[in-house]
Amino acid sequence: MKSAFVSIIGRPSAGKSTLLNKICGEKVSIVSPVPQTTRNKIRGIITRDTGQLVFIDTPGYHNSDKKFNNYLKDLAGSSLAESDLVLYVIDTTRAPGAEEEELLELLKPIAAKTLILFNKTDLPEKNIQRAAAYIEEKAPGCFSPESIFPVSAESGDGISRVIQHLYDMAPEGEQMYPDDYYTDQQPEFRVMEIIREKAINISRQELPHSIYVEIADMEMKHNEDGSVKKLWVRAFLVAERESQKGILVGHGGENIKNIRGDAQRELNQIFPYRVHLDLRVKVNQKWRRNDGLLKRMLF
Ligand SMILES: Nc1nc2c(ncn2[C@@H]2O[C@H](COP(=O)(O)OP(=O)(O)OP(=O)(O)O)[C@@H](O)[C@H]2O)c(=O)[nH]1
Ligand SMILES: [Mg+2]
Numbered sequence: 352m353k354s355a356f357v358s359i360i361g362r363p364s365a366g367k368s369t370l371l372n373k374i375c376g377e378k379v380s381i382v383s384p385v386p387q388t389t390r391n392k393i394r395g396i397i398t399r400d401t402g403q404l405v406f407i408d409t410p411g412y413h414n415s416d417k418k419f420n421n422y423l424k425d426l427a428g429s430s431l432a433e434s435d436l437v438l439y440v441i442d443t444t445r446a447p448g449a450e451e452e453e454l455l456e457l458l459k460p461i462a463a464k465t466l467i468l469f470n471k472t473d474l475p476e477k478n479i480q481r482a483a484a485y486i487e488e489k490a491p492g493c494f495s496p497e498s499i500f501p502v503s504a505e506s507g508d509g510i511s512r513v514i515q516h517l518y519d520m521a522p523e524g525e526q527m528y529p530d531d532y533y534t535d536q537q538p539e540f541r542v543m544e545i546i547r548e549k550a551i552n553i554s555r556q557e558l559p560h561s562i563y564v565e566i567a568d569m570e571m572k573h574n575e576d577g578s579v580k581k582l583w584v585r586a587f588l589v590a591e592r593e594s595q596k597g598i599l600v601g602h603g604g605e606n607i608k609n610i611r612g613d614a615q616r617e618l619n620q621i622f623p624y625r626v627h628l629d630l631r632v633k634v635n636q637k638w639r640r641n642d643g644l645l646k647r648m649l650f
Pocket of ligand 2: 367368369380381382388389408409410411
């Protein structure tokens with residue numbers, strides 16, 4: 352049996368989480384058009400007759416002097432040491448940036464266990480030649496053409512070849528999770544992430560970076576016969592400033608109503624029981640400078 356941890360690494364918005372979801376065939380990691388959506392190392396699992404691959408989605412690798420961003424960057428970097436194999440995802444619609452060069456430096460010594468994915472090939476503005484030339488310029492001779500795959504994480508094009516290649520490369524080992532697991536995330540974390548995704552997708556500009564979700568209470572309600580009736584959740588969307596709280600609430604409470612509705616709908620699809628969500632908005636000033644909170648939140 353084959354068994355491997357596979358890190359998914361790349362710049363913000365390269366399509367890492369979209370890729371993980373496509374590979375697993377389930378919503379494992381939240382996705383948005385806003386860079387730096389993923390804040391944790393998120394595991395997605397596939398199991399076949401030949402073995403098990405455990406993928407680790409990571410926060411977008413991004414240079415910044417902000418404490419919060421550095422936590423995210425360290426998380427992404429640390430996943431490399433924990434992995435047998437690496438998928439380096441590049442958005443071929445964007446010109447390579449400084450992070451690309453830094454990532455290549457990290458990946459050069461482990462090029463033999465790394466596959467490079469040229470993503471978003473479904474878009475007309477893709478530029479595969481530019482990406483290939485950049486790799487050859489910054490890491491000459493390090494990555495063979497056989498380790499580079501044009502894909503579309505969105506449509507799934509090219510993904511099955513990548514998975515097959517990973518199975519070929521994976522070492523022998525014991526299965527780490529039961530056959531039917533596609534993620535190891537706790538329900539509480541998944542609830543927080545889905546709420547955050549819905550909030551990011553209705554809000555704009557820098558607001559997404561200013562919010563987090565806090566679960567105030569979570570309780571499983573049972574029927575008289577002991578069967579599960581529903582999961583009852585009270586959660587807070589936490590913003591950094593009063594003005595942001597206003598945006599999240601929206602005119603006449605319209606935004607928070609939509610976020611709650613969208614999140615509850617998706618949670619009801621994900622969990623095998625009904626979920627009832629009570630969602631409110633509050634402010635925690637300067638939370639991104641709070642080391643204790645960041646350490647608990649970013650793992
Ligand atoms: N057209 C197209 N869009 C894609 C593809 N892959 C990802 N996207 C879009 O790109 C945006 C970013 O995708 P994510 O999967 O959230 O990117 P990410 O790398 O996880 O981003 P961070 O978590 O911020 O690092 C979303 O709007 C996706 O729908 C692709 O293959 N084709
Ligand atoms: Mg992501």
